[in-house]
Amino acid sequence: MVRSSIALALTGAAAAVAAGFTSECTDVSVTSNWLIGTCPDDAGDDITSSVFLPYKLANSNGNLEWTEDGKYYQSCSDCTLSGSTFSCTCQNSSGRGQDASIDLEEHIANYSGHLLSNQTGAITTIPSNSSTPVPTDFSATLALSTLDSTCDSKAATVSLNSPTDCSYINLGVSVSYLSGETASNQGYEVKLYSDLECTSEVVGIFTESNDGTCVGFETEAVAWSITPLWNADW
Structure with a gap:
């Protein structure tokens, strides 16, 4: 099951307001398959958060596509992020590598300081802010x-x-x-x-x-x- 690991603080039926992370967030990068960025919340305070991309993206015959638990990294390499465009070299069905890219802002945005994916449905709750910082090293x-x-x-x-x-x-x-x-x-x-x-x-x-x-x-x-x-x- 793919979900946010943080306890939800707000509830409601209406979808939360989303904003593009490239225009609002700083220090945006992809590290060890995590999209990381520091984004302002509704009060203007900065929050650093992350999205685990292997549970959002898959390699489909050499193309990146949105899929739950897709584990794109198993057959893609040399991935980079430019703006909101995530690019990799991904193997196609013949085993050859080809260029692949996808716009992460199609399903990932800043929701009051938190980078969240609406891939499985509209965001109607905003996580509370964790006191644990995003790691600088994910090799645990x-x-x-x-x-x-x-x-x-x-x-x-x-x-x-x-x-x-x-x-x-x-x-x-x-x-x-x-x-x-x-x-x-x-x-x-x-x-x-x-x-x-x-x-x-x-x-x-x-x-x-x-x-x-x-x-x-x-x-x-x-x-x-x-x-x-x-x-x-x-």
Whole structure:
């Protein structure tokens, strides 16, 4: 499920007012597949926020198009942003790379300081402003151990730069983890669960505050959720 990670502060049936981010926002860039910008809210105060583009765009036979959970980066490279035009080299059905571009302002705009996508429908709520800053480095990882609670032996390493409500490593057999440790975590919340649906009680949790610290799980963990705590539409 693709959604904003921030709790909603306002509700209402009317669509929120959108403004083009190229005309209103500063320091706009794409970093590690995140569109980032600093935009004014309705009071004129600046808010820095982000949109995770892999959950908005796909490569369709060498062309970029709007698709939920499209993961364009799996077959596109050398991506750049000029104004609101996002350009990449994307593989077509024959495996050859071709130039592809898309106007991000077709579905992404500034809504009272927040960059948000209306790809799945009109924006009728505005997120509250998170106190967690947008990371300067998105290369955070989670190393998991199957042997003991000391994290001495790493059996798997998970990139945190793919927010998810629930995920696990499918090896064809059930794998349980006893401990874990994050590295370079600048704002993700990672929760560990004892079932593959992530509906059990949380058996372990990681945030920036315990980055680099080995955490032994209360019960063997098999799956996890990854949530950005900063202003993020994903």
